[in-house]
Amino acid sequence: MNNYVSIEKISRFEGEEVLIRGWLYNKRSSGKIVFLQVRDGSGFIQGVVIKKEVDNEVFNLCKELNQESSIIVSGMVQKDDRSKLGFELLVKEVTMVSQADEGYPISLKEHGTDFLMDYRHLWMRTPKQNAILRIRDEINLSIRNYFHDNGFVLIEPPVITPTSCEGTTDLFGIDYFGEDAYLSQTGQLYAEAAAMAFGKVYSFGPTFRAEKSKTRKHLNEFWMVEPEMAYVTFEENLVIQENLIAHIVQSVLSNRRQELAELERDTALLEKIKPPFPRITYTDAVEMLQKADFEFEWGDDFGAPHESHIASKYEKPVFITHFPAKMKPFYMEPCPENPNVILGADLIAPEGYGEIIGGSQRIHDLDLLLKKMKEENLPEDPYQWYIELRKYGSVPHSGFGMGLERTVAWVCGIDHIRQTIPFARTLNRIYP
Missing domain, CATH: 3.30.930.10 (Bira Bifunctional Protein; Domain 2)
Incomplete structure (x- = not known):
């Protein structure tokens, strides 16, 4: 499959399997599910990784990814009214392009504007x-x-x-x-x-x-x-x-x-x-x-x-x-x-x-x-x-x-x- 799509156009592919090339903006885990916030420059989408539906290597990789690692994600586009985008991705595969270093300077906590401008x-x-x-x-x-x-x-x-x-x-x-x-x-x-x-x-x-x-x-x-x-x-x-x-x-x-x-x-x-x-x-x-x-x-x-x-x-x-x-x-x-x-x-x-x-x-x-x-x-x-x-x-x-x-x-x-x-x-x- 070589169906690369941009996140901003994801609504056109509901029910289809797509590939997204981007970066890991954030992630969280609840045991047997990992939620990946993926960005590709055109938008942000949540990818849902369910342990029993992917290979162990894929699930373990998702748990090890650092913030801002570059990744290619494949999955099924499905509607999600809770999302700002209106859709999410049921993840099938994740390929790491580059693992980001630990300690990314801009964490998800609040930062002062002068600090953020230093990292513009x-x-x-x-x-x-x-x-x-x-x-x-x-x-x-x-x-x-x-x-x-x-x-x-x-x-x-x-x-x-x-x-x-x-x-x-x-x-x-x-x-x-x-x-x-x-x-x-x-x-x-x-x-x-x-x-x-x-x-x-x-x-x-x-x-x-x-x-x-x-x-x-x-x-x-x-x-x-x-x-x-x-x-x-x-x-x-x-x-x-x-x-x-x-x-x-x-x-x-x-x-x-x-x-x-x-x-x-x-x-x-x-x-x-x-x-x-x-x-x-x-x-x-x-x-x-x-x-x-x-x-x-x-x-x-x-x-x-x-x-x-x-x-x-x-x-x-x-x-x-x-x-x-x-x-x-x-x-x-x-x-x-x-x-x-x-x-x-x-x-x-x-x-x-x-x-x-x-x-x-x-x-x-x-x-x-x-x-x-x-x-x-x-x-x-x-x-x-x-x-x-x-x-x-x-x-x-x-x-x-x-x-x-x-x-x-x-x-x-x-x-x-x-x-x-x-x-x-x-x-x-x-x-x-």
Whole structure:
């Protein structure tokens, strides 16, 4: 028999004998029965080994297996309503591929998160961490499908850049053959160039911020999806954002129900994530905070408590629009009716997860762009190529950036962003 199957597809083989190639996650014994918790990367299933129904060598082997030993198991698929999967395996044969060493670091008792992060290479084998990263994979795929189906072209910007794209200093510097260079904090400016060639584009890749932050919402290396669209206005930009978020959430609900259940995620809250999303201005948000006795003035930046309070008033993500121009990067288009605010918005996720998208209409007028750069003391030479986009065929255009890990954290309903990426890079962590 060579009927290898994956655990996630086991329901298709009820009543059939199958082979599973995987690892022993856990086991327990009750005399003449051994229960094997087997994982294969696609899921977890219980294998029941009954002494009188297998050879003595097989039964003894099952009793000797260490946690995380690699094994090939054959058996009959049978329904089991007590199982999360709905099925179990009546084991016939077990072949050991590799006996794991004794003393596997991650036992089934409770461990602290810092300890588990030291063993991230092993921790991702556990059901909850496995579920988080599978949902990340689903979100990743749904993003790409959304943009592909809507006529966007994927453009990969450089990771190494000669200057800051947003005029900040929180950059990782590198020596580029004797010249100063930096790890990119955003692909936006390069995506803008590509949008003038292809109309609608998006970049999707790693970005780097050297912020010395220890909050649960920050990583120093993270993934961003950054669309840029020619001839798209501020309002049209918001519609694209809410359609993308709704598409992501519906994809996870459709394809990763079991993983959401493993995380005990309240899916009723996710079911409500459908366009349109509510919109309030920055000024309205300030008044809301002041009425709730927050010490907050017009021109202040939102912190986590402020975003959480605002989001608590809504069941869906909420757009906060028309921020003060001085708070935002130089390339954001001022509002025609009030140049002190910009045609931009942050999208705040419900349940206290904070900002997941920031975007705006971009400045397309050459003179205005140069004026803004001068106000922020930005040198023209490193940005000459970006300035030239306004000299040759400039058009109104818009874009946004969505943080993948923050979105995954919200959809999964987990507390800390470090669990949403395979190997987190934070202020105090560069291992493993």
